[in-house]
Amino acid sequence: MADNNPVFSLLPVQTGLLRHLSLSLPDMGLNLDALLEREGYDNRRWLDEQQEVPALLVEKFLDHCLSETGDGLFGFHLAQRVRPEGFGVVGYIRHACRNLQDFILVCIRYEHLISGFGKTRLLKEPGRCIWSWSAQTLNPTFERHATEFTLTVMNTTRSLLEDPQFPWLTEVRFTHSAPQTMAARKEVEAHFGCRVRYNQKHNGLVMFPETLTMPFNSADAALMHSLEQHAQSQESSRTEKGFYYRAYKITREQIISRQASKENLASALGISSRHLHRQLSRENINYRALHEQVMLTLAIEYLSSSDRTIENIAMALGYTESQSFIRWFKKQTGQTPSRYRDISLSRKP
Incomplete structure (x- = not known):
């Protein structure tokens, strides 16, 4: 696996x-x-x-x-x-x-x-x-x-x-x-x-x-x-207490606004970059993996539920040209974005 x-x-x-x-x-x-x-x-x-x-x-x-x-x-x-x-x-x-x-x-x-x-x-x-x-x-x-x-x-x-x-x-x-x-x-x-x-x-x-x-x-x-x-009540407390959820949510917002970085995430959380590293380590993750997870989740959301072009999705995720996005997506999933979209749409009733 x-x-x-x-x-x-x-x-x-x-x-x-x-x-x-x-x-x-x-x-x-x-x-x-x-x-x-x-x-x-x-x-x-x-x-x-x-x-x-x-x-x-x-x-x-x-x-x-x-x-x-x-x-x-x-x-x-x-x-x-x-x-x-x-x-x-x-x-x-x-x-x-x-x-x-x-x-x-x-x-x-x-x-x-x-x-x-x-x-x-x-x-x-x-x-x-x-x-x-x-x-x-x-x-x-x-x-x-x-x-x-x-x-x-x-x-x-x-x-x-x-x-x-x-x-x-x-x-x-x-x-x-x-x-x-x-x-x-x-x-x-x-x-x-x-x-x-x-x-x-x-x-x-x-x-x-x-x-x-x-x-x-x-x-x-x-x-x-x-x-x-x-x-x-559990929903509210989870958002307040769950470090992973807070980090994930902020990273998502920062990617969408094209301001994502380890330093910006730490600042938004009110902690130092070193403290952020320690906190993420306790969650069994690091910033790079968290960032890629959020990026991939956004990419899949866009491919599965919108009419955006591959070029538009690439730009929305911070890529300057679509080929880099296509290579990254294929590395993560083993499929091109177009192929993933076709499979996703074919599974919809």
């Missing part, structure tokens, strides 16, 4: 989820302490002291688990061991929602409190709807296991229906290829209880539209209101 690639590797994952997942590892013959020590971290106290970790660490965690277990369905199997509280306030809100449609809207609104690399959408097709999730990563192995993990967790929401045995799915879709063995493919289909299709344009749980409004047996409007207030 290309663990030195800045592409999306610095997007944050909440340590509460990682700690929760680590509780299941001993039963799977795995040890998170050993992984952290191998990567140079101060064992699990490091997790206890951090609010979030970069996705890079989770990628390494997965790489370690795969090398130890050889389990091609590791994400799928791990998801069957987690509990809702592992997802923090979003997991608790789920129980208070009126129905699935409410919960999907909660996911769209607050999923960034769990991680910065996942995106939930509610898609519509004639006679069906798709609860979709995608990972912002260019690491195909991580994307595969993260997606199988997430869709498997999403499927546990069926337990909140008044009839938890109701066959709510018509099919499941994955953008990646099918498992290598027939036994693995059958295991996944048996778990979801429906057809599972691979090499699709999007990942998602497919269901009839009326499923969205089927009532949850644990709906509680007062609790829902209280938990949403808590989620909003």
Whole structure:
């Protein structure tokens, strides 16, 4: 796995989820302490002291688990061991929602409190709807296991229906290829209880539209209101306390205004350049990697959701000519900007 690639590797994952997942590892013959020590971290106290970790660490965690277990369905199997509280306030809100449609809207609104690399959408097709999730990563192995993990967790929401045995799915879709063995493919289909299709344009749980409004047996409007207030409070405190988020946000603003530099970031944060270096080191990043991460995120946003030309995007990101931008983007992603845009547009429903 290309663990030195800045592409999306610095997007944050909440340590509460990682700690929760680590509780299941001993039963799977795995040890998170050993992984952290191998990567140079101060064992699990490091997790206890951090609010979030970069996705890079989770990628390494997965790489370690795969090398130890050889389990091609590791994400799928791990998801069957987690509990809702592992997802923090979003997991608790789920129980208070009126129905699935409410919960999907909660996911769209607050999923960034769990991680910065996942995106939930509610898609519509004639006679069906798709609860979709995608990972912002260019690491195909991580994307595969993260997606199988997430869709498997999403499927546990069926337990909140008044009839938890109701066959709510018509099919499941994955953008990646099918498992290598027939036994693995059958295991996944048996778990979801429906057809599972691979090499699709999007990942998602497919269901009839009326499923969205089927009532949850644990709906509680007062609790829902209280938990949403808590989620909003977390948003505010994260922006105030999370050094990575503040540095990321300011760097983004400075790139857009063409004033990005290590010195300007330090000044905006009210600290010296040396202190900035120490703070970034504690987040397992450096200024160059942070800058490239923000640059790439902006480039992908522009390519995926605007009609800007490649030349215009290059200039917006501070390049004096487009060829330098094209070479840089291809180095980061393995694709030219035009090719990335074509693939991105082809995946849109």
